[in-house]
Amino acid sequence: MxxxxxxxxxxxxxxASVSQAQTGTLTVATAQDxxxxxxxxxxxxxxxxxxxxxxxxxxxxxxxxxxxxxxxxxxxxxxxxxxxxxxxxxxxxxxxxxxxxxxxxxxxxxxxxxxxxxxxxxxxxxxxxxxxxxxxxxxxxxxxxxxxxxxxxxxxxxxxxxxxxxxxxxxxxxxxxxxxxxxxPFQFVSYKNGESIRLQAFPGYWGGKPKVANLTFRFIEEPATRVAELQSGRVDIATAIPVAQAATVKGNSKLSLQAVPSPTVQALRFNVSHSLTKDVRVRRALNHAVDRDAIIKSILQGYASPIASLQSSKSYGYDPNLKPYPYDPAKAKALLAEAGVKPGTPIGIDFIGTDAVFREVAQAVAGFFQAAGLKPELKTYETNTFYSDIIPKNKTSNAYQMGWGGWTFDFDNTAYLLYHSKQFWNPDYSNKTLDAMLDKQHTMSDQKQRLVILRDIARFTHEQAIDIPLYNQQDLWGVSKxxxxxxxxxxxxxxxxxxxxx
CATH class of the missing domain: 3.90.76.10 (Dipeptide-binding Protein; Domain 1)
Structure with missing residues (x-):
């Protein structure tokens, strides 16, 4: 018990005393409504x-x-x-x-x-x-x-x-x-789709009255605009500061940059309903084709870590012995040739168009795929359309962006939803062996035994190359002083x- x-x-x-004085409005800029x-x-x-x-x-x-x-x-x-x-x-x-x-x-x-x-x-x-x-x-x-x-x-x-x-x-x-x-602690005042949601302090909150009278969240998809609004003082806290502007925020005497390890991982998932990416040899080839370390160093300026499965090192189920596919262009070409893929074969890559950082990542990945002999075709989508329609309804190209916030810090909550047959986020991949492992650990109370199975699941998805785990990002927050x-x-x-x- x-x-x-x-x-x-x-x-x-x-x-906090309910009679505590409240002042001002706190304004937070987020990337998505x-x-x-x-x-x-x-x-x-x-x-x-x-x-x-x-x-x-x-x-x-x-x-x-x-x-x-x-x-x-x-x-x-x-x-x-x-x-x-x-x-x-x-x-x-x-x-x-x-x-x-x-x-x-x-x-x-x-x-x-x-x-x-x-x-x-x-x-x-x-x-x-x-x-x-x-x-x-x-x-x-x-x-x-x-x-x-x-x-x-x-x-x-x-x-x-x-x-x-x-x-x-x-x-x-x-x-x-x-x-x-x-x-x-805050109650709803008004909402403007695509623009903002306004809240105010709820004086009867059971945990004590908030310290600010008003709380506003502004939805600003464009990262540069979020930073500009932070610099101007029209925003107090900004989420998802792009790494390209991290130094700008750090160098502003009125601002601070908070970098925190995140459960969020970024990957390219493969749609196995397409003939090209249905072949595991092709998927393994594409894993070998991508230089993750170069992406982390040049695009993310070190604000990320390479990963071998879709979980951070804080996740229950993380296996420190599981390593990402090594960058090996020659092996990538050999595997593609073995799979009968002809040079110049098109490969689609889908991603969110307003994600400035991942746009650079996608372009870099396209360059690696091209070096392996393929013809990459980049396609962008609006955020909500991508996550509510394109992915769950299996409308993606061969490879597509998957940013996954493993907020439970337990691999079950990631692996089950992304890999189990016919889950909302998994409309195309199905494997009975993987389903059995996912089901077995999903109801276990023995945590040590469950850890073994979670690591087996990570190894299985790695061997089957269901996706290209790219990196575990650090979240960058810009905060007014x-x-x-x-x-x-x-x-x-x-x-x-x-x-x-x-």
């Missing part, structure tokens, strides 16, 4: 950056990646691990005045696990939950269909956020998409309640 109990963690939840604020409808890091200030989960993960009580004050495994019981925090209200209680938790998960949740990408993360039962107004039981070693972490993010039953029933799901209501108390998180999930501005 595992039992967790705790009081507020002052580093995260604080003990999720376009939907319903927790069950998106899988984008950009959503988490904003929405963790609007919503709470039963559990909170702190910036140092520790799990702490959120809307639940404690949790206990019962019945040999088949039931997960949560004791809920009392006296909490949603922004619309609706009470938070066990019925709200049940409603949130019934919705996530039902027909509404099936429309989006989040449901697959929570299939270990068979049903949620109300024990009393402040106690709920999660009846588990199977063990899930990452479930507690999942409950701290994205689809597991608790939503208001009465509000959604009255307003409808479509209205909720653009008018979110949660229990978080008028901002007090901000520390860039490793998982991009901003918690801004204790941040202030001078």
């Amino acid at each position: 595992m039992r967790f109990t705790a009081l507020f963690v002052t580093a995260l939840l604080g003990t 999720p376009q939907n604020w319903d927790p069950i409808d998106t899988f984008l890091i950009a959503w988490g950056t904003v929405a963790h200030n609007i919503y709470d989960g039963l559990i909170i993960r702190t910036p140092d990646l520790k799990l702490q009580p959120g809307l639940a004050t404690k949790w206990t495994y019962l019945n040999g691990g088949k039931t997960l019981r949560f004791t809920l925090r009392k006296g909490v209200k949603f922004h619309n005045g609706e009470p938070f209680n066990a019925n709200a938790v049940k409603f949130s998960f019934d919705r996530l696990l039902g027909a509404e949740g099936k429309k989006g990408p989040q449901q697959a993360n929570y299939t270990s939950i068979k049903q949620v039962k109300v024990v009393d107004p402040y106690t709920v039981d999660f009846i588990l269909a199977q063990s899930d070693p990452v479930l507690l972490t999942k409950l701290a993010g994205y689809g597991a956020m608790i939503v208001p039953p009465r509000y959604i029933k009255e307003k409808g799901a479509a209205y909720f998409d653009t008018h979110p209501v949660g229990t978080g 008028r901002v007090q108390g901000f520390q860039a998180p490793s998982d991009s999930l901003l918690h801004l309640r204790t941040v202030s501005v001078k």
